[in-house]
Amino acid sequence: MTLAPATRAAPAPAPPPPKARRAAHLRRRLAPYVFVAPFIALFAAFSIYPMLFTLRLSFTDWRGSGTAQWVGWGNYTYLLGSEAFWSSLGNSAMLWLLVVPVQMVLALLIAVCLNNAKLRLRGVYRVSYLVPFVTPLVAVAQIWVVLFDQDYGAVNQILSVVGLPDVGWLTTTTWAKPTLALLFIWKTTGFIVVILLSGLQSLDETLYEAAEIDGAGTLRKLWSLTVPLIRRTLAFAGVMQTLAVFQMFAEPFVVTQGGPYNSTTTAGFLLYKHINQADLGTGAANSFLLVVVVMLLSLLFVRLLRSED
Amino acid sequence: MNPSRRTVASIGAHTFLGAVLVLSLAPVVWAVVSAFRPPTEIVSHPLGLNLSTLTLENFRRVLDDVPLVQGFVNTAIVLVSKGTLTLLLAPLAAFAFAKYRFAGRGVLFGAVLVTLMLPTIVLIIPLLLQMKELGWVNTYQALILPGAVDAFAIFWMRQVIAEIPDELLDAARIDGCGEFGIFARVVMPLIRPALAGLGVLTVMNIYNDFVWPVVVANSERMATLQVVLSTLAQNITGNRIGADYATVTGELLAAASLAMLPLVIIFIALQRYFVNGILAGSVKG
Secondary structure: OOOOOOOOOOOOOOOOOHHHHHHHHHHHHHHHHHHHHHHHHHHHHHHHHHHHHHHHHOOEOOOOOOOOOEOOOHHHHHHHOOHHHHHHHHHHHHHHHHHHHHHHHHHHHHHHHHOOOOOOOHHHHHHHHHHHHHOOHHHHHHHHHHHOOOOOOHHHHHHHHHOOOOOOOOOOHHHHHHHHHHHHHHHHHHHHHHHHHHHHOOOOHHHHHHHHHOOOOHHHHHHHHHHHHOHHHHHHHHHHHHHHHHHOOHHHHHHOOOOOOOOOOOHHHHHHHHHHOOOHHHHHHHHHHHHHHHHHHHHHHHHHHHHOO | OOHHHHHHHHHHHHHHHHHHHHHHHHHHHHHHHHOOOOHHHHHHOOOOOOHHHOOOHHHHHHHHHOOHHHHHHHHHHHHHHHHHHHHHHHHHHHHHHHHOOOOOHHHHHHHHHHHHHOOHHHHHHHHHHHHHHHOOOOOHHHHHOOOOOOHHHHHHHHHHHHOOOHHHHHHHHHOOOOHHHHHHHHHHHHOHHHHHHHHHHHHHHHHHOOHHHHHHOOOOOOOOHHHHHHHHHHHHHHHOOOOOHHHHHHHHHHHHHHHHHHHHHHHHHHHHHHHHHHHHOOOOO
């Protein structure tokens, strides 16, 4: 960001009379309240209130109608002992493994290649990589369903040309997760590339020249220089994607409905299932457990980052 | 590096970048091209292309079957009003968070961070009950007001505004500028790149949002584009009487293409602002 230098050469104007100064001072003290007021009104009505409502709900057995019984920590202990809860976390953890490491490496390689100002077609590449990011998920998820259809899909068609057998991409427990992971990687990598580029642009060229004189190769420079230097940006992107993967709902909703055999019932999708079965109290408790998990994971990232400082 | 090694490296980079480019665009291009093919051909030869049989049949049928035009109109109305609210209120609140001390600042900003971590689906039930009580189900205000000031927008704008030197704001004060004047005439122009980035991101989020709209605006008159699209998607699983797989697939691809194109075109036109905005307003390496 470019900032105009503050002008301070002009002689200071005569100090305003005390009364006017007091008024200005008062205005300055009141201003922030006025500025946050519209935000607070909307935030309190449509974020804080529903959040507290959900919190209260999580201690009841309410099913959407009738009177609610207070059940204390009942929903929480039920979930912690239920298979569905742990398997949804397991599914999300598996998706995380399939998505985040692959995507980080891929995005870093792309960003490093694009960071070269002399690269031809740089703008074309950058726009193309962001096209998946701006396409509506509902549209793309449907394209995925059609492309990966076992009998009529283009992907199996390509495989058969190479002589490989059909794969039940969305119908087998082995392949449903990788197929969803692929959709997620395809859709969001372009955005991660832009975020990493923002970290790369602030790096000091002379460090690289020094490393080259010392005979460091491309990979060595990438691993020993670039990665440590942009680790804050990498961690930011990592936290963002971890949140997104554990909250993932729309992808399984449109593509697999959580199946086959719950293999794509992610932590986020399980919330929807509780809601859909009118198990509102359990759903509310589940969402707060998920918040705890997500917070712990974010803290872990921040820790990893600090320990290297 | 000597020239021949540099050439090898450059060929390598272009091969890699080119392959990623093809994979990024292929599904979109395939869907748009296939939307112009007869449904039976899409199913029997998904990768074929017979120029002589290209048709508008899929588009015609989907426009007859579902209220796609009304969906576009609804999306446009929500987009303009909700987008304006976000782009005005988020920087204003973020300015207060970044540059003033006031009672409750820490607690309030903590609450913003918590909502960032809360899965949006959690709030759906209480919000829906709230809308029922207000009588707002299937209204524009239900689509516009919840989520109009997004926690991420506040968080991001606060980061950006915090980087503006305080001396600049004090200088404006000495020149007799009021507090709102400082916001409108000093802060807003300075954060323009990040604001443009937020603008593109906001437009995208509103245009693509579907979970909340599906729940709160499912009537034919109020359905947004994404709601129409996801209703159509449920047909592919075969609930619709008399429609075969091929026909529905054709309609689906036509609808998906129509829904994707406006945003992709807007984005390509504005991508410079978007990329520069993110570059201007993100965490420093």
